[in-house]
Amino acid sequence: MRGAGAVGERVFGRGRRGAWRRAVTRRLLAAGLAAGAVLGGLAVARAPEGGPRVHVVVAARGLPAGHEVSAGDLAVSSRPADYAPSGAPSSTAALVGRRLAGPVTAGEVMTERRVVGAGLLAGRPADEVAAHVSVADPGALAMVRPGDSVDVVTGTGATVAHSATVLAVGPESGQEAAGLGFTADVAGPGLVLAVTPEVAAGLASAPPHETGGSGLTVVLRRH
Template identity: 40%
Template sequence: MPRLLRPRPPVHRLRQVTAAALVCLALVLALRPPPPATGVAAGPPTVPVTVAAADLPAGTVLTPADLAVVPLPAGTAPAGVAAAPDGLDGRVLAAPVRAGEPVTDVRVVGPGLWSAVPEGLVAAPVRLADLAVATLLRAGDRVDVLATTAGGDGGGGGPPAVEVVAGDALVVTAGPAGDDPGGSGDGGLLVLAVPTATAQQLAAAGTAGSLTVTLGRP
């Protein structure tokens, strides 16, 4: 005698349909591509800063080819920096700069440079007898200035006399060294930060004899 199957209750059928629907929904969600990005997260604000495009020695007359503009995070740019190269075109570097280094007002000859002179001191120009010595000096160096004069009564009757006329003087800027073929007069020229009385002694010593320097720790 054939066995009769008992019909399943509707609740059981509903559960099967619901389970199948959930499986299909999960597959659809898994295979769906991610939504496109609506935007890029904004980074910290930046400011334009003019930097050296290559290593530049002291005495370089700046041109647009020597400079570049890069963005730096706001708040990290040094004071006195130029936002565009236009204001630096034709200015003379008072100290060497490395490629990528911001060119600030104290790096070029001008009022900003003189602000590097400590309070109570004056900026005294000094021309060295040995022009090659200037190539060894950088802004921030400390030097002793030596004056050499003829011995005896000044007629060359004795050995030269050497004396220190400025000790531990701060180098504010070192001009380009060389034999100055163009006659610009910049060869071997230093600007030192010294007391007023020392500046007077340097001027007198430079007139009476020749000057050179020895280097100390900056």
């Protein structure tokens, strides 16, 4: 304590003048701290937290990739507009029933990029499945488009799929499939068809010799 007092006397001096200097210094320090608090409050008020707010949809809990989102998986939260991702949905309706493109963490703001589309079988009968059929002939791929109805015939003339609806048309190498988003490196050139599970099994189990060495033939049918 004596050491501190000795330092104070050397800085401010002794007697009444020293006491006056110490009092003035304390007042200036107090005023400086008060001004700093006011400026800090103004900075907070001007920050995004004090600005306009918007509603965003957040994950109510951690969810794995491929999970079908339900209303209970989501919550609506108010966030500063400057912190909300562009195009983030403001209601859960746009996300319920869709599948996650990747895992999400609890509290994460949900956007359209975090979910995949409604799916190839959206609106199709419940007893149908999507089956990929490899088609080596580029001419066969060029003549069909999603929504067409086709027959699939083997090289021996056996019809393995009749009046199947085309859901997507596979690409040439490196191109994206129309209406699906897969690439040739994943699925190979061909068609994705809406068929029954029995027809899908027949397409998958056709012996190689039935293709006649030239692959499957696609026959376009008139609607």
